[in-house]
Amino acid sequence: MTKFYTPLLAAALLVTSPIGVQAEDWTPPGPITMYVGFAAGGGADTQARLIAQGIEETYGWTIIPQQLPGNSGLTLAAELAKAPADGTAFGMVVSETLTYSAQAAGDPALQLDKFTSLATTAEFQMGLVAMAGGTFDSWDKVTEAAAAGTPIRFATASDRQADMAWHLGQKAGIEFNIVEVRGGAGVMDGLRGGDVDIGWVAGAQSKSVQQGEMTNIARGIAAPLADSPDAPAITELGSDFYLDGYFMFIAPGGLDPAAREALGAAIRAVAEDAASEANALLIKGFGGPSVRIGADLDSYMAEADADAAELIKAVGE
Amino acid sequence: MPRLSFAHGLGLAVIALAVLALILWVPQDTVSGYLLSKRGRVSIGDAMAPGLAFGLMALSGALIFLEARRAEAEIRLTARSIGFLLAILTICLLALGAMIWTGPLAVALFGGEGSYRNLRDTAPWKYLGFILGGTGLVAALIALVEHRLSLRAVGLGLVTVAVLIGVFDLAFDDLLLPPNGDQ
């Protein structure tokens, strides 16, 4: 449905902008509340706050960050749905919040078409991670152990990750014991403690991989991982889908197009400005900035939404 | 049969609440039930943990009922206590109500075109509710406990509010005093 919607939106934008306020003239009518859908202090939270700080410094707008984590970002979405669509409220989530999670939860008020996508900031460096030098430090070892009848405990940090673990197992002929833990840090703690054998981590594994403690035995995204360029993609191992995604800002549905353009441009400017702290963090912890806005972002979200529907259908069968 | 004491009643009330929750609340307010089958495996559903917790609560009620024979006669809620609690809660309700509504009301009366949401980080509007509600809370509680309203109590409330504004609002850019974060 969104595929059909996107060109309409673009057309609407073309028609309205000459008479409406130009994006470069847009200023927020009051202080902006920026909701953060992640626990305070983590990498994603720091990223959001640094971007807000950068925008405040560059544009002089007031941005007040407010924590609203929980329920895979849907808690934030529900709060945002109640906020005015004038650019004074937006929030940071991950792209799967409005695609996979929204569909799986099934609340019609929280679907992708009820929100405006503002801008992505970074792409997941999703890897299938195991302890280096351990029993499962390559995909071949995993399949051999499975063939020998060893139960393999697969840690996941979200429903989508669990579905993808199941799907990958189906395609590879392995019945994993899927263990749902809390966050990428939970996966890594489980690996260290020997409570689980392999697990998805979306980027937090970078330091451990560089130091040789852990290893990416496969990658969940299309492009090679910065730390482990040789890790095979899960699609090469049989999966029909990638386990990709972005950190991104969203706003209430029907956002004033001038506000959308201005906010998107502001986020891009800060994230890509080599002198900003936000940019430094994105390079250090998130594999570099990856900003997508406007129609380009809408088409990515539509595609991800369709993939999520297919994944949910595949697992449901 | 010995007369039932307050503690007997407490035990029975706890059991009744726990059973009600087990029959009505837990099954109707959880999606996945006690056990569910997903991705080809059985896993523990969202109702399991609360179900066990309410089971434990029922057990605790039974133990309280059984232990009730042993003394503890003096432990009860008196009408006087409950009256005091209601007085405290009324004060809190009024003070917090003043905190929430003073700002928006002032903007509606004197703020011209602006909305309180857009003025929630602008002095003096953002302080009005907190000053009135906070001072009121402190002064009224002191008056309640000391059985008289004194100017000192109001002064103490004002000083507390001023210090809190200094500590939270003036010292930190990103913090909002009540009720401004809800706008």
Added chain:
Amino acid sequence: MSEMLHYVWLGVLSVFQGPALLELGGIGLPLALVMLVAGLVTGIAVGATPGLAGPMAMAISLPLLISAFGFTPDALLPVFGFLIGIMKGATLGGAVPAILFNLPGTPDAMMTTLDGFPMAQAGQPRRALRIAQLSSVAGDTFSDIVLFICAPFLAVMVEAYLDLPEKTALLILSISFIAAVMGSSVGKGLLSVSLGLVVAFIAAGTDLSPRLTLGIDALQTGVPLIAAVLGVLIVGEIFATLERLWHDNHALDVKAASDGSAEDGLQPGDIRRIAPYVGRGAVIGAAIGALPGVGSTLAATLSYTMAARRARRNPAAQPFGTGAPEGIAATEAANSAVSGANLIPVLSLGIPGNAAAVFLILAADSIGGFNPGPAVFSMPEGAINPQLVTVFGIFTLMSVGNLLNWVVGGGVMRAMGVLAKIPATRLLPVVLLVSLTAIYVQETSMFAIWATLAFGVLGWAMRKLAVPVLPFVIAFILAGPIERSAREAFSASGADPWFLFSSPTSVILLLLAVVALIFLGREK
């Protein structure tokens, strides 16, 4: 071993070379140390003020500290420094009004009044304070040393020998133990635990539609941790104390203090007299402190009773209750020796044993980057575990805190005697407004304030009905870990319904839980 020493060194450096407050002649004044000192003074002041207690000060300062230092790993040591300072200071400060005015500043100083006040009445208030200080600091130091030695080994053992099912069983054991030993009966202990669990389970499931929300939007994210903990622990206490003061305005007023005589101050031979009592008290306190949920009040009572029995057997000894230095020493050494050992289960297992530990966990949880539990003590190959450095930073702060308590604690204690005269009728309403504001600032939602008041009513009712409040708080904190580890263990075992009984270790732990409930609860 050398690797461990390297971590110790890094921990020490993290305190002394951490972010500096200001530079004096080229040498930075480490922020963590400044915060520690500020915490100590605050703690002694709070302990010395009747109606206030260490946990209350920790609760109010936590949101402030987090606002001030932010959510970066750099914030951990300054925040912990301040909280540990309060914890250490409050046990010392509690003795001040107990000795000077026969009014315990904190509940665990109750036994201090028995000999401290008579000694002060007899014209030796400074001697009593000095004995209290020395015994308290000695007990605290001993306890910290036990912590430094035991926590790492316990954590390593747990990580090496306990798998997911055993970890679940261990958590079940700890809350059963807490339910059994706290409060007047097992039934009420269990009621408190089950309430804590139920409230914590609201909206905390894994379904994308949150459970038990009663259709209330604000409950979608669950009950805010800080609202439940502060509501029951602090606001409930404020309500209960205000009610007492409402009945009797003078319930917490001080009686006149006596002036010191010429023979005040520490007497020759005092140290030798009290040393054995301090030693025994410290051992009792540390042993009790290592068990979650058994508080410092029990340690003090036990130590005092044992010391009194010993004194009765010796006709030459000064009888207890008449101002015997041994009585002060036995009490203060024991109640102070609880605090360090209490952190053993906190740091190595993530299980809090008392209110102070609850706030340390809350701080770690809010700031992030430090998750108390066995993983803290892991030493990965070729990498530095920052959490372990933080642990040794905390240990360093605790040692420095003891040193300061030893050197200047006595002077601060004497200066704080005046605080006991602040009327609680005016202090507590101010504390309530400060707490509510601090909670709002952290949660930015009026719902958090309403929730805090609601839990304040619950805490008040629990106090009225003699239902212990601490099991509620500890169960609230452990609810998430218990459910998570059970779920993880269940799915990791491939959906084995008997996963909890899959190993002898976990069967033993579960049996111990049942034994604790049946036998420990019978004592009272």
